[in-house]
Amino acid sequence: MKEKEQKKKNIAEVQGVKIIPLGGLEQIGMNITVIEYEDNIIVIDCGLSFPEDEMLGIDMVIPDVTYLKENIDKVKGFVITHGHEDHIGALPYVLKDVNVPVYGTKLTIGLIENKLKEANMLKSTKRKVVKYGQSINLGCFRIEFIRTNHSIADSAALAIFTPAGIIFHTGDFKVDFTPVFGTPIDLQRIGEIGKKGVLALLCDSTNIERPGYTMSERTVGKTFDNIFADYSRSRIIVATFASNVDRVQQIVNSAVKYKRKVVIEGRSMINVVTTAADIGYINIPDNTLIDIEQMKNYTDDQIVMIMTGSQGESMAALSRIAASIHKKVSIKPGDVVILSSNPIPGNEKAVSKVINELSMKGAKVIYQDTHVSGHACQEEVKLIYSLIKPQYAVPVHGE
Structure with a gap:
């Protein structure tokens, strides 16, 4: 009843x-x-x-x-x-x-x-x-x-x-x-x-x-520019929602401005960026994207990685890197990791775990003012x- x-x-x-x-x-x-x-x-x-x-x-x-x-x-x-x-x-x-x-x-x-x-x-x-x-x-x-x-x-x-x-x-x-x-x-x-x-x-x-009022998405772009300028000698890793094409575009814009190559990592991130690029919803200049295998040909200050894992998902790219189980990327002291999202309710513990693991490996983790709500x-x-x-x-x- x-x-x-x-x-x-x-x-x-x-x-x-x-x-x-x-x-x-x-x-x-x-x-x-x-x-x-x-x-x-x-x-x-x-x-x-x-x-x-x-x-x-x-x-x-x-x-x-x-x-x-x-x-x-x-x-x-x-x-x-x-x-x-x-x-x-x-x-x-x-x-x-x-x-x-x-x-x-x-x-x-x-x-x-x-x-x-x-x-x-x-x-x-x-x-x-x-x-x-x-x-x-x-x-x-x-x-x-x-x-x-x-x-x-x-x-x-x-x-x-x-x-x-x-x-x-x-x-x-x-x-x-x-x-x-x-x-x-x-x-x-x-x-x-x-x-x-x-x-x-x-x-x-x-x-x-x-x-x-909710702030405009464009305000995050200014934050990225500031971080890229402040950490000009470090390798930068940015984790965000794969579906946030506007956010990815702004990271790419900052990378181009500061003369960095862009690596896209994480299956869903690759799928979304490919789809958005195919229909003209994201603009990535020629010779900007490189494969993850090509990173070894560049110095840290020439690289930015955009990847999944901002919610602490166990098998997402950033989580695997933090846990030292990613096959191609390892965190090293001096890396700068930007978490460009807020934890979805229920994911707080998982996100904190990733932050702790990254910090213990010597990475600088930034998550203040790197996200605005949709x-x-x-x-x-x-x-x-x-x-x-x-x-x-x-x-x-x-x-």
Whole structure:
């Protein structure tokens, strides 16, 4: 009885339209939300999450999609807001049981295709690239993609037109008037949607306890320049999220400015940078990138490495280097390691362990002012609410 009551509690039904979170609420990660009207279902995002400390032997957590499998005939497609793991990471697993088309922006679909290729599912999965301002029709739903800013390019908000009214999903967002790539969030279109009358707003609430505004991504570029200038004789290693293409671009910019060669290390980092470069979303000048094997041909002050492992993931490149189990790179006294991210809740111990191991080997570890959030703070959230003026508010992506 209690389980049925809990399931009922997690379903918001307004004027015949149901909003059913299968993940992403009351937790960080594993974002997946069902929008249902009569015999029509669309699924917003399909992410994974990191395991909790007590989940020994578990590498990742994927959502329970029993509801989708039970209603497979109603499901029209997956609509993806952006290409972060907590929004696309579970797709290769879920699509095995719920094989419907996937819709997203250019970079988002490119990153999804990488995952499908690894899972040998590229041919069996339909994908469609959607441009900003373009709408798609799925059953009784019309979904418009609207430009936003986040810590990955090609992020989108979704205006979902249903027979019961408009549902507006912000996706993960911030208001950045000076983005590294692309143009600022389309506040004009968001305001126009608001004037049409919005039934419900699903708004990114990750930073709702932080006053003010989130700093622009460009501010991190100045920090990199300062670090590169201060440690001009040291080998520099930067760990960040593989998907943060804007961050990688700024590291490359600093490397070029200070005449350093760039080594990309870590499978996911290589995949993302390759995909972004192929579609023109990252600019790496000729003769800047070198293979890891070529590092021996250069002095320490000519090298910067960009790699995975900023979250202390056990098998990521930086973690293996810190633990002295990386086959090609060893830390030596005088190395400078920049952690360009904040620990995701639950990863603090793993990150601290990596910092300790690096410090004991004589590396200088820097993590102050090397990251800005990709999520809106209070004033930006207020702005979206003032533009949308929803009848119902559904905070998402916060815990």
